[in-house]
Amino acid sequence: MSDIILRTEKLCKSFSTGGNQQHVLKNIDLEIRKGDFTIIMGSSGSGKSTLLYALSGMDRPSLGKVEFQKRDISKCTNDELAVFRRDNCGFVFQSIYLLDNMSALDNVLTSALLKRKSKKEVLEETKQLLKKVGIDENSWNKFPSQMSGGECQRVGIVRALINHPRIVFADEPTGALNSASGQAVLNILTEVNREGQSLVVVTHDIKTAMRGNRILYIKDGNIRGELNLPFYEEQETEKRRKEVQLFLEQMGW
Amino acid sequence: MKIWRLTLFNLKKRKGTSVSLLLLIFIATLFLCIGLNIMTGARNIYKINHTALNEPDNCYICSQSMFRKEYYEFLKNNELTEKSECIRVIGMTEGEIPYDGGTIEIALMFQNYDEQGKFFSPVFTDLTEVSAEKAIYAPETLRQYGFASGDMLTIGYKGNQYKFQIAGFFQTTCFGIIHTGGLRFYLPQENYEGLKQEIGECYAMLASAESYKNSYELDMELKDYIRKNADSITKTEMVIWGNALECEGAYSYMGIIMAAILLGFSVIITIICLLVIRFRIHNTIETSMVQIGTLQALGFKAGEVISVYVLEYVLISTVGALAGISANYMVLPVFGKALEGIYGLSWKFFGHLEKDVCCLLFCILLSAVLSFFPPEGYIVMHRS
Numbered sequence: 228m229s230d231i232i233l234r235t236e237k238l239c240k241s242f243s244t245g246g247n248q249q250h251v252l253k254n255i256d257l258e259i260r261k262g263d264f265t266i267i268m269g270s271s272g273s274g275k276s277t278l279l280y281a282l283s284g285m286d287r288p289s290l291g292k293v294e295f296q297k298r299d300i301s302k303c304t305n306d307e308l309a310v311f312r313r314d315n316c317g318f319v320f321q322s323i324y325l326l327d328n329m330s331a332l333d334n335v336l337t338s339a340l341l342k343r344k345s346k347k348e349v350l351e352e353t354k355q356l357l358k359k360v361g362i363d364e365n366s367w368n369k370f371p372s373q374m375s376g377g378e379c380q381r382v383g384i385v386r387a388l389i390n391h392p393r394i395v396f397a398d399e400p401t402g403a404l405n406s407a408s409g410q411a412v413l414n415i416l417t418e419v420n421r422e423g424q425s426l427v428v429v430t431h432d433i434k435t436a437m438r439g440n441r442i443l444y445i446k447d448g449n450i451r452g453e454l455n456l457p458f459y460e461e462q463e464t465e466k467r468r469k470e471v472q473l474f475l476e477q478m479g480w
Numbered sequence: 481m482k483i484w485r486l487t488l489f490n491l492k493k494r495k496g497t498s499v500s501l502l503l504l505i506f507i508a509t510l511f512l513c514i515g516l517n518i519m520t521g522a523r524n525i526y527k528i529n530h531t532a533l534n535e536p537d538n539c540y541i542c543s544q545s546m547f548r549k550e551y552y553e554f555l556k557n558n559e560l561t562e563k564s565e566c567i568r569v570i571g572m573t574e575g576e577i578p579y580d581g582g583t584i585e586i587a588l589m590f591q592n593y594d595e596q597g598k599f600f601s602p603v604f605t606d607l608t609e610v611s612a613e614k615a616i617y618a619p620e621t622l623r624q625y626g627f628a629s630g631d632m633l634t635i636g637y638k639g640n641q642y643k644f645q646i647a648g649f650f651q652t653t654c655f656g657i658i659h660t661g662g663l664r665f666y667l668p669q670e671n672y673e674g675l676k677q678e679i680g681e682c683y684a685m686l687a688s689a690e691s692y693k694n695s696y697e698l699d700m701e702l703k704d705y706i707r708k709n710a711d712s713i714t715k716t717e718m719v720i721w722g723n724a725l726e727c728e729g730a731y732s733y734m735g736i737i738m739a740a741i742l743l744g745f746s747v748i749i750t751i752i753c754l755l756v757i758r759f760r761i762h763n764t765i766e767t768s769m770v771q772i773g774t775l776q777a778l779g780f781k782a783g784e785v786i787s788v789y790v791l792e793y794v795l796i797s798t799v800g801a802l803a804g805i806s807a808n809y810m811v812l813p814v815f816g817k818a819l820e821g822i823y824g825l826s827w828k829f830f831g832h833l834e835k836d837v838c839c840l841l842f843c844i845l846l847s848a849v850l851s852f853f854p855p856e857g858y859i860v861m862h863r864s
Contacts, residue, residue, distance in 0.1 A: 285777060305781070305782055306781045306782070306783070309776065309779050309780060309781040309782070309784075310779065310781070312777065312778070312779045313778065313779025313780075314779070316779075318777045318778070320774075320777075322770075324770060324773070324774040324777075325774075326489070326771055326774060326775075327493075327771075328489045328490060328492065328493035329489050333489070337482070337485070337486065337778070338778050338779075340481070340482050340485065341482060341778060341779050341780070344481070386778075
């Protein structure tokens with residue numbers, strides 16, 4: 228059994244809207260294992276993204292605990308959370324959110340130089356990673372407005388990986404991409420997971436869900452079901468798709 | 481380092497607006513520095529020249545009918561007096577000097593060029609060969625009325641016209657500009673004697689005190705003494721008189737007006753800069769919320785993100801202020817030349833490092849405080 232790197236205990240998150248309390252997450256107990264490709268699935272408004280942000284330290288829970296390697300991050304100050312994210316987490320967003328005043332290379336370096344002082348040290352690694360995800364030398368100095376959505380998302384993945392985070396959180400990483408670009412992104416995520424990177428991905432897309440070895444289904448603010456699968460192999464896609472589809476149907480998706 | 485990096489990227493992105501703000505700050509600082517330099521220089525120009533030219537702090541031109549030896553004795557023996565002298569000069573209470581634009585109506589004093597006393601070490605410039613019987617040496621201030629060396633100068637007094645030819649100019653802090661109420665001239669011995677025959681001579685009581693404040697007190701005491709001791713038929717009014725404190729004010733007047741105008745412009749432009757910075761910060765934060773959120777997600781602390789934006793404006797202010805302070809050194813001589821024309825005195829500018837540093841720090845602090853004090857965006861950032 229892999230090490231548990233992230234754990235929640237009776238995690239609750241509520242929002243006040245116009246004087247009313249909206250309870251989005253209700254008493255979630257959950258464990259994320261090292262090396263897993265964890266998928267969080269659910270219908271729109273089920274609390275997937277809220278759960279992701281609570282797990283990653285982007286948001287603070289209303290009640291309950293979030294423990295990252297036995298450290299309770301729910302009690303941290305904003306600055307402590309910023310340092311926690313810097314040291315342990317990588318993020319991939321649906322809207323990508325590359326900094327538009329910087330080239331692809333500089334976007335990655337901005338993240339890299341948060342942890343490391345020497346540009347020389349990280350530059351080579353950045354270039355290698357960009358090549359690995361299919362961003363060639365000609366595109367390194369391009370700005371986000373000059374790149375396709377798929378290229379931007381791949382740069383976003385490199386930005387998330389450059390500091391060797393303990394865990395990468397991705398919120399609908401293929402949501403803004405076409406089919407081909409989305410497939411390329413999923414292939415990259417699968418490959419890095421194979422190399423040992425822990426991933427937590429929120430999605431409502433079955434193709435993305437199939438890449439995970441653990442699917443958690445969230446409904447009405449709580450985890451309603453879990454499906455454990457072997458790690459993804461391309462040759463077993465059809466079998467896997469059926470399994471995932473059946474699980475989701477059972478969950479009422 | 482990471483903050484500097486992000487700041488430079490932001491500046492590159494907003495090049496156009498950054499340059500326009502930098503220009504505004506440059507102009508505001510330039511006007512501020514020039515204004516301050518002229519303000520302080522306006523008084524120093526008088527002091528420096530007054531000492532260098534060995535001129536008296538107190539000067540009283542009395543007609544023969546008015547003068548009493550006791551007045552001079554009072555002045556000479558007064559405890560405030562450091563040095564004194566009584567010389568003979570020619571005085572005109574209501575002289576007239578016509579020039580191209582009008583006529584100067586003012587009291588005039590003529591000294592013998594060939595006689596040297598304890599006071600007055602004039603430096604003559606622009607000397608020109610003219611006929612000896614017409615030669616006159618005029619104060620520098622007459623240049624601004626269109627006079628040049630070799631020009632004819634007509635002086636009117638009590639219906640008579642006295643024609644001279646300017647043989648040169650000299651600088652003086654003693655009746656050197658019309659704001660002091662009088663103008664002083666030098667005549668060569670021959671001309672002096674000729675004019676003396678026609679008009680007669682006056683007595684000039686001259687004195688120096690330890691400070692300008694003392695010269696003013698001495699002035700009050702002498703006038704008080706004269707008022708109390710003059711008999712009923714003796715006039716108590718002098719041809720012209722002056723003390724260094726009041727002369728300094730008269731000389732400084734134009735420079736201070738000039739400085740005040742420049743400082744006024746500087747204040748207006750500074751207020752505009754402040755409003756621009758405030759507006760731009762607000763606007764930038766609003767349009768950069770996504771960028772701010774991304775930076776926070778990557779692991780930047782809220783304070784670090786705020787620093788990026790504050791540093792942007794601090795950098796612009798620093799560069800603008802430095803450029804303004806440097807340009808001030810280049811532009812100041814132009815104002816100096818203008819003031820020389822007005823004062824009729826040499827105006828040397830001495831750099832003031834402390835003032836420059838204060839200007840720079842003031843600009844930096846103002847932009848840092850203004851860009852730091854949280855617009856709504858910062859508050860949202862902190863809360864998130």
